[in-house]
Amino acid sequence: MAVVLDLDRVCCGYRDTDLFTDVSLRVAESEVLCLLGPNGVGKSTLLRAVLGSLQLRAGRVRIAGRDVGEWRRRALARTVAHVPQAAAAPFPFTVAEVVLMGRTPHLGVARSPGRADREIAARCLERLGIGHLAHRPYTVTSGGERQLVLVARALAQQPRLLLLDEPASDLDLGNQAMLLRTVRDLAAGGPAVVMISHAPEHAFAVADTAALLDRDGVLRTGTPAEVLTESELTRVYGGPVRVLTGTGPDGSTVRGCVPLL
């Protein structure tokens, strides 16, 4: 599988502080990488570096083989979609209009969406189970609904690389499962996915690779079972964590994590 995202010895920080100095990772087509780590270690910052919106202090970020700084903005927007942690809408666009904005990088010289763009946007709304919200102003949607709208907008972009920053943090259990299935099915069709999450069970459920960033800026990567062990989670999060196992409907092992008090 072709490598879509390649971080080589990346160093990022703000003002006089480096958050991490030597982060390397690769994500290939159809791969789901789940990025975990304590609050404030720099997970969202890493995504900013991938998007080219934060100057690297050292290292290289390549997307589809080309340095992120060498990409034209429009071409980058056709290739990479980003779902931020939260996005306020200054104007009361409808949900359908917000999702249609995902088509913007693909529009031709006329710059106005056509029937095919509207159909893609409508399919993305249905895929996330929010077709009934299409005509509601985005500004009056709930926190969880808003997350689903932003994911639908990113899917409408039809990216080769999808960056999700805690996309399930406001979702109920049913919608978490729906979102994780959507991520898994999407990746099976080709795109690479990087998903930040505070729930190790999300990594166990859908990730090929788990990447755990600690407070010293060290990133450990491997399969979820290799990286997300009780001892490693306890070390990184600074308190005891249990990994519990059960059996899924198909007989496979399912894992969840609980912090101990």
Ligand SMILES: Nc1ncnc2c1ncn2[C@@H]1O[C@H](COP(=O)(O)OP(=O)(O)OP(=O)(O)O)[C@@H](O)[C@H]1O
């Ligand atoms: N523009 C900025 N200027 C200065 N410091 C910043 C800036 N943006 C973020 N930070 C700081 O950098 C650190 C890392 O922030 P970041 O948002 O990347 O963390 P995170 O790992 O995504 O955290 P969380 O899990 O809480 O979302 C934090 O201490 C944050 O306060």
